[in-house]
Amino acid sequence: MHLPFTKYARMSCFLMALALALASIARSEEAKPQQWAILIGVEKYERASPLQFTVNDVKQIANTLVIRAGVPRDHILEITDQRTEPRLQPRKESLIAKLPEWLSKPGEHDSMIVYFSGHGFRDKEGKLYLAPLECDPADPTASGVPVEWFRGQLANCKAAFKLLILDACHAGSEKGEESRSVNANELGAQFEDLDRVVTIASSKADEKSQIWAAKEQSLFSYWLNQGLRGHADQNRGGSVDIDELYEFVSRNVKRTAEARFSRPQTPVRIVRTGIDGVPDVVRIKPQPLKTVLEDVAEQLAYALEERRLGKVGVLEFLNQTPSGDERLGANFGLLGKYCAETLERNLQEQGAGKFSVLDRRRIQEALHKQNFQLASLGSARSLKDLSKNVGGMPVIVVGSLLARQGRFVQLQCKMQQTENDEDLGVTVGGSAALNESEWAMLGRSVVVRPEDRRPEYHDEGEVDSSPETQVLVRVDQRAEGSRSHPLQDPTFPFIVEMLINGQVRKGEFRGNDYFIPVRKGEKYEIRVAGKQDSPVLMKLLIDGLNTLPEKEKVKGVITEEWGSHVNLSEARAWVLDPKDPRLKGGPAVWTVAGFATTTGASGKWRSFEIVDAEKSLAARQNFSDEIGLITVAFYAAASGSRGGSGALGTQAGSEVGVDLTERSGVKVGNLIGVVHLRYVDADALKVTR
Numbered sequence: 001m002h003l004p005f006t007k008y009a010r011m012s013c014f015l016m017a018l019a020l021a022l023a024s025i026a027r028s029e030e031a032k033p034q035q036w037a038i039l040i041g042v043e044k045y046e047r048a049s050p051l052q053f054t055v056n057d058v059k060q061i062a063n064t065l066v067i068r069a070g071v072p073r074d075h076i077l078e079i080t081d082q083r084t085e086p087r088l089q090p091r092k093e094s095l096i097a098k099l100p101e102w103l104s105k106p107g108e109h110d111s112m113i114v115y116f117s118g119h120g121f122r123d124k125e126g127k128l129y130l131a132p133l134e135c136d137p138a139d140p141t142a143s144g145v146p147v148e149w150f151r152g153q154l155a156n157c158k159a160a161f162k163l164l165i166l167d168a169c170h171a172g173s174e175k176g177e178e179s180r181s182v183n184a185n186e187l188g189a190q191f192e193d194l195d196r197v198v199t200i201a202s203s204k205a206d207e208k209s210q211i212w213a214a215k216e217q218s219l220f221s222y223w224l225n226q227g228l229r230g231h232a233d234q235n236r237g238g239s240v241d242i243d244e245l246y247e248f249v250s251r252n253v254k255r256t257a258e259a260r261f262s263r264p265q266t267p268v269r270i271v272r273t274g275i276d277g278v279p280d281v282v283r284i285k286p287q288p289l290k291t292v293l294e295d296v297a298e299q300l301a302y303a304l305e306e307r308r309l310g311k312v313g314v315l316e317f318l319n320q321t322p323s324g325d326e327r328l329g330a331n332f333g334l335l336g337k338y339c340a341e342t343l344e345r346n347l348q349e350q351g352a353g354k355f356s357v358l359d360r361r362r363i364q365e366a367l368h369k370q371n372f373q374l375a376s377l378g379s380a381r382s383l384k385d386l387s388k389n390v391g392g393m394p395v396i397v398v399g400s401l402l403a404r405q406g407r408f409v410q411l412q413c414k415m416q417q418t419e420n421d422e423d424l425g426v427t428v429g430g431s432a433a434l435n436e437s438e439w440a441m442l443g444r445s446v447v448v449r450p451e452d453r454r455p456e457y458h459d460e461g462e463v464d465s466s467p468e469t470q471v472l473v474r475v476d477q478r479a480e481g482s483r484s485h486p487l488q489d490p491t492f493p494f495i496v497e498m499l500i501n502g503q504v505r506k507g508e509f510r511g512n513d514y515f516i517p518v519r520k521g522e523k524y525e526i527r528v529a530g531k532q533d534s535p536v537l538m539k540l541l542i543d544g545l546n547t548l549p550e551k552e553k554v555k556g557v558i559t560e561e562w563g564s565h566v567n568l569s570e571a572r573a574w575v576l577d578p579k580d581p582r583l584k585g586g587p588a589v590w591t592v593a594g595f596a597t598t599t600g601a602s603g604k605w606r607s608f609e610i611v612d613a614e615k616s617l618a619a620r621q622n623f624s625d626e627i628g629l630i631t632v633a634f635y636a637a638a639s640g641s642r643g644g645s646g647a648l649g650t651q652a653g654s655e656v657g658v659d660l661t662e663r664s665g666v667k668v669g670n671l672i673g674v675v676h677l678r679y680v681d682a683d684a685l686k687v688t689r
Helices: 007-031 054-067 092-103 147-156 184-189 219-231 242-261 289-306 335-350 360-370 374-378 380-389 436-440 467-481 682-687
Strands: 035-041 076-080 111-117 120-122 128-130 161-167 197-201 239-241 268-271 280-283 311-314 318-320 326-328 395-405 408-417 427-433 494-500 508-510 513-518 523-530 536-542 550-554 557-561 574-576 589-592 594-598 600-612 628-637 648-660 668-681
Touching: 035 054, 035 092, 054 076, 054 111, 054 219, 076 092, 092 147, 111 280, 120 184, 128 147, 128 184, 161 184, 161 219, 184 197, 184 268, 197 242, 219 239, 219 242, 219 289, 219 427, 239 242, 242 280, 242 289, 289 335, 289 408, 289 427, 311 335, 311 360, 335 360, 335 395, 335 408, 360 380, 374 380, 436 467, 436 628, 436 668, 494 513, 494 628, 494 668, 523 536, 523 628, 536 668, 574 589, 594 648, 668 682
Parallel strands: 035 076, 035 111, 111 161, 161 197, 311 395, 318 395, 513 668
Antiparallel strands: 120 128, 197 268, 239 280, 318 326, 395 408, 408 427, 494 523, 508 513, 523 589, 523 600, 536 574, 536 628, 550 557, 594 600, 600 648, 628 668
């Protein structure tokens, strides 16, 4: 018997489906592991000797958990004596109330970090106490938080993994307190037999936890925070597990304590069985490329300073593909060059007065003269010769682009000695999230379609489902599988051509690449024709160099530098306005014939001329497989913009006067598309057919 499918029946089915969907979402949310943290820092003790920088330690770790690990701010409890709310100050009453409340929040799949920086004391009977603000070292029974009580609260926490971090027994305590003071290792030992708990103590029983005044943190907490920021992720797996964190903190604390404080400090890990595998402490969120390069430079600069290495050189980044093929800059377009130059510049800033950074042009000249190959990186003799040829360079930094998934790329930099075989053991890196312009530097050509910007819902477990990630996932997949180039797409609103002697030089399309044959000595121009009715912005890079001058700040003075390496996202753009009066009502066609050295009505540029790679303005390295690359990226004008007035390279030729009046008030918006032209020696192109 069939019943009529009425609108009420349809509504009932809809409600049932909705209920099932909501239940499924609730179950998935419940099962998704959550990260929690309790961070306690006690500084201005009322009866015990005050401490330094414990509040800053808490702030730094909290910010790292939020920004680097993506922990929700409301999953972190900060208790310090700088909090204005009395219930969030580290007094006994607050701790007794807040610790049980927050330790009950994690579920059985979650993890919990508990960090305490402050004093620990024992009473006359030998019982141990964490010291809140008002704690009296002479009578901690009445004013301290019993470690035994805290141990019970931590044991009751349901989290699958609990990390207890104790930074205690700080250097500088008053002598009268030492007989009752408890070191971090002794405090941590009280939690040794707890299930699912790992404890890391800042120092051994006979050591002090040093204060690093220059960093405004304790020595232990500084390196703990650096590890949590992602520097402890040695296998570049996107997370920091407990083994990686402890090894990183222990190694760096011990080395720094000896080098800077001339006294030992050894962090201690205390753990029992009952923890499955090697749990992650934090999952690391990919950071902006600029941030990752700044982080890497900071870590390398510290290592150079600590080891008293007075001079360093930076090589172009290697591309380590899944197949194991290592090439300099290959498959990453201009990105490897940009990373190397930015890292070099960051190291120069970090090393002022401490060490010097060798100009890469000198290194490139030496590499070419020596016929240095990639295999030479593993040859002690070749490295010694390289150091000698540049006038002494005890260490080089070899950067690698390890892997890429969409907009996410793993960076790793290793310091390698050139004058002896000693392994410095310094490898740092991070996971970078490329923006649209940085993705465009990878050398792939693509049209960004309106549907690419349509938002979609993604699995909550994904690393990043932001709108920018969704756009780049789509265009990256299309470029990856594309057998064509945007210039073959009749719907693409731009025509991009290379002109030599006023004639269009035709090239060959090979999948997503477009190769144009050229010969040394030829001069060329880039001509762009647009089909749009409104202004569009164009960024044009030649071998990674912007064709417009960039503003540079040197010793507080802002100047303009032409032909400079630049991140595409930060590059100045040409404004292509079909209503530009200089077109005189003719077709919307623009020609760039050289590197602009001066803009304005009396502007000047220096012509594009084909030369051997080592003689190019970009000084391309002869052992790089990367051929000449011209990048043309088009952007919509942002809302609110105003209208109104074999390896070859390119060198800057003679200077020519031209009207280069710039438009103001037009801002860069969304990427419309990017076109790459690869120019290569005509004879070499014939051989590869």
